[in-house]
Amino acid sequence: MTAHVLVPVDGSRPSRAALEYACEQFPDAELTLLYVVDPMTDYSRQRAYPGYTADDEYKSEREKGEAVLEALEETLPDGVSVGTAVEAGDPARTIVRYADDHGADGIVLGSHGREGVARYLLGSVAETVVRRAAVPVTVINDREA
Template sequence: MPKHVLVPVDGSEQSQQALDYAFTEFPSATVTLLHVINPARAGYGAQAGLPSFSEEWYDEAEAAAEELFSEARADAPEGVTVETAVEVGQPARTIVEFAEEHGSDAIVIGSHGRQGISRVLLGSVAEAVVRRAPCPVTVAR
C-alpha cells in the first residue's frame, strides 16, 4: 500500500475526481497536492515573444493554488495527512520530477478526456506522466 501519494490539482472536475479517488483508496497514505504553475499561461510580452512573468501574475497564480489547496483540505477525510506544494514549470515534466525527488509511491491524476486531433495537438499531461513516472500512476476519468 502506498505511503506517499501525489495528486496534481488544477481545479478541474477531473482533478477533483482524482483527489476523491486518492482519499478513498489510500486513507492511510500521506497525500501531497501539487499545483503546477505553467509559465506558458502568463502570456507573452512585447520582447521578441518571450514569456512575460510579472510578479503580479505569479502572486495571483499562487493565490489560486492556495484556494485549491484549502478546498481540497476541506474535502479530506478525518485522519488523512495532506501536504501541499506549488511548482513552476511544464506540467507533465514537473509532476514527474516532483514524484522522483520526493519519493512518491503513486500518482493519481485526472484525465481531461481529450480525444482525436485535440489530444495530438495539445498533448496529454496524464499520458506523459504515465509514460515517464517513476511509480504507478492511476488516471481518474
C-alpha cells in the same frame, strides 16, 4: 511504512475525482496535493493585457493554486494525512520531478479525456506522466468523474 501518494490538482472536476479516488483507495497513505503553475499561461495574458508582467502572473497563479489547495483540503475526510505544494514549470515534467524528488510511491491524477485533434494540439499531461514516471500512475478519466 506509510505510502506516499502524489495527487496533482488544478481545481477541475477530474482532479477532484482523482483526490476522492486517492482518499478511498489509499486511506492510510500520506497524500501530497500538488498544484503546478504553468508559465505558458503567462504568454497569453501578456498578449491580452498590456502591462501584465511575469511577476503578476506568478503571483496570481500562485495565489490561485494556494486557494485551490486550501479548498480541496477542506473537503477531505477527517484523519487524512495531507501535505500541499505549489511548484512552477511544465505540468507533466514538474509532476514527475516532484514525485522523484519527494519519494512518492504512486501518482493519482485526473484527465480531461480529450481525443483526436484537441489531444494532439493541447497535449496530454496524464499521458506524459504515465510515460515518464518511475512509480505507478493511476489516471482518473473525466468521463469517470
